[in-house]
Amino acid sequence: MPATIDQLLTLCRDVIAPLVRADGGELHVVGIEPDQVTLHLSGTCSGCPGVTLTTRSVIEPAVHALAPNAKVFVTTGVRIPEGASLV
Numbered sequence: 407m408p409a410t411i412d413q414l415l416t417l418c419r420d421v422i423a424p425l426v427r428a429d430g431g432e433l434h435v436v437g438i439e440p441d442q443v444t445l446h447l448s449g450t451c452s453g454c455p456g457v458t459l460t461t462r463s464v465i466e467p468a469v470h471a472l473a474p475n476a477k478v479f480v481t482t483g484v485r486i487p488e489g490a491s492l493v
Contacts, residue, residue, distance in 0.1 A: 408440045409473040409476070410440065414440075418493050429450060429451070430449055431449040433445060434487070434492050442476060443469050443473070445480050446490050452484045457482045466478045
């Protein structure tokens with residue numbers, strides 16, 4: 407059974423965002439579908455060379471635990487994409 411959008415939003419809010427905040431970053435949800443999650447990292451994550459490690463070691467495994475076939479896209483930078491929501 408595929409993950410629901412609500413389950414993926416809960417994951418972002420309750421699991422991923424606190425981990426990102428612990429490092430001084432901010433997590434924004436740009437878009438969530440059952441088969442695609444698009445996130446944006448800002449704050450201290452902007453321009454951080456560790457963002458690839460965070461994506462591959464934290465964000466992707468967490469999303470794939472709920473939605474194994476979902477594509478995960480993560481952008482970073484000071485400029486927040488239009489329509490993104492801070493979680």
